[in-house]
Amino acid sequence: MASLKEIRSRIASVQATQKITKALQMVAASKLRRARDAAENARPYAERMAAVIANLAAGVSGAGAPPLLAGTGSSRRELVVVATADRGLAGGFNSSIVRMARDHIAARTSEGREVKVITVGRKARDQLRRIVGERMVASLEAGASPTFEKAQEVANLVIKRFEAGEVDVVTLVYNRFASTVSQVPTLKQLVPAQVEGAGPSLDLKGAAYEYEPEESAILETLLPRNITTQILAALMENQAGFFAAQMAAMDNATRNAGELIAKLTLIKNRTRQAQITKELIEIISGAEAL
Amino acid sequence: MAEKLHFALVSPEKELFAGEVDRVDAPGAEGDFGVLAGHAPFMTTLKEGRVHVHNNGGQRVFEVHGGFADVTPQGLTILAEKADEVVL
Numbered sequence: 283m284a285s286l287k288e289i290r291s292r293i294a295s296v297q298a299t300q301k302i303t304k305a306l307q308m309v310a311a312s313k314l315r316r317a318r319d320a321a322e323n324a325r326p327y328a329e330r331m332a333a334v335i336a337n338l339a340a341g342v343s344g345a346g347a348p349p350l351l352a353g354t355g356s357s358r359r360e361l362v363v364v365a366t367a368d369r370g371l372a373g374g375f376n377s378s379i380v381r382m383a384r385d386h387i388a389a390r391t392s393e394g395r396e397v398k399v400i401t402v403g404r405k406a407r408d409q410l411r412r413i414v415g416e417r418m419v420a421s422l423e424a425g426a427s428p429t430f431e432k433a434q435e436v437a438n439l440v441i442k443r444f445e446a447g448e449v450d451v452v453t454l455v456y457n458r459f460a461s462t463v464s465q466v467p468t469l470k471q472l473v474p475a476q477v478e479g480a481g482p483s484l485d486l487k488g489a490a491y492e493y494e495p496e497e498s499a500i501l502e503t504l505l506p507r508n509i510t511t512q513i514l515a516a517l518m519e520n521q522a523g524f525f526a527a528q529m530a531a532m533d534n535a536t537r538n539a540g541e542l543i544a545k546l547t548l549i550k551n552r553t554r555q556a557q558i559t560k561e562l563i564e565i566i567s568g569a570e571a572l
Numbered sequence: 573m574a575e576k577l578h579f580a581l582v583s584p585e586k587e588l589f590a591g592e593v594d595r596v597d598a599p600g601a602e603g604d605f606g607v608l609a610g611h612a613p614f615m616t617t618l619k620e621g622r623v624h625v626h627n628n629g630g631q632r633v634f635e636v637h638g639g640f641a642d643v644t645p646q647g648l649t650i651l652a653e654k655a656d657e658v659v660l
């Protein structure tokens with residue numbers, strides 16, 4: 283059995299760890315609130331953007347539709363954008379995204395498609411680098427909090443490759459923030475733009491839509507912006523999900539530390555008691571011998 | 573006053589305005605325009621400038637940097653890349 287001194291120092295070390303996990307949990311909880319509000323505030327924009335695009339897409343379907351909307355007519359080369367957090371200590375948050383991305387990449391590769399990867403967030407880069415190797419064409423950091431500029435940076439990388447004719451399909455992998463206790467790894471297709479599910483088409487009451495400048499010019503500016511918006515929304519969901527996952531993970535860790543401390547304290551008391559008893563026996567038998 | 577126009581101004585960060593108003597003036601890429609209730613369906617890109625929202629004789633002003641305006645029978649929606657309210 284360990285000595286009393288050893289047990290005491292173990293208790294002190296677990297207590298120090300518990301202090302840290304508790305602090306991290308509280309920090310995550312307060313940041314979660316802000317991140318969730320930001321994600322919720324961004325939703326109206328994304329929803330209306332989707333509605334506007336669905337509206338426009340209905341008018342320009344068929345030949346002449348911009349490739350960002352209609353695709354290149356092929357799906358051989360795919361660009362996968364994987365977004366995680368920069369940091370860990372959040373349970374399975376980052377791994378679940380990476381696992382989904384890895385499975386998706388493996389499935390596509392086995393279908394004979396060419397896959398390229400862009401990572402956003404240090405964890406995605408670190409965990410995927412070994413698997414995809416050279417196919418990782420760019421990697422960015424997620425940064426302290428998602429901004430429009432960051433989303434635009436990612437979108438520009440994506441659009442540049444698409445316009446250079448290097449890729450046919452673009453997908454995005456991130457964690458959707460379903461609730462504080464559940465983040466769902468989600469795969470979303472960015473290019474060609476997905477327009478279904480944006481609600482019923484608009485009833486114009488017989489009037490014709492007027493465009494200024496013309497439809498195709500509007501779509502040409504709107505579609506890249508839509509990609510930025512979708513990426514920003516994903517980054518925000520990720521951020522909120524990350525803090526929720528971290529809060530849960532740290533809550534668990536704090537509780538585990540508490541249990542460990544209770545167990546060690548019990549052992550410590552027993553050991554001390556045993557020692558006292560032993561000393562008493564020694565004193566008594568010493569006295570009797572006189 | 574006649575019918576009201578439903579107007580929403582949203583930026584990626586938040587929804588800045590949503591409600592019924594009398595008239596909205598916005599800086600279209602090909603010229604400023606005003607929208608009243610019952611305007612014909614219309615869509616345009618915006619340039620940098622100010623959006624004036626008139627309601628019940630008062631007005632609120634927003635500074636927008638690029639974006640889109642979409643007029644449907646349901647009302648006017650402005651999707652601004654960046655928008656801030658100007659304190660008058």
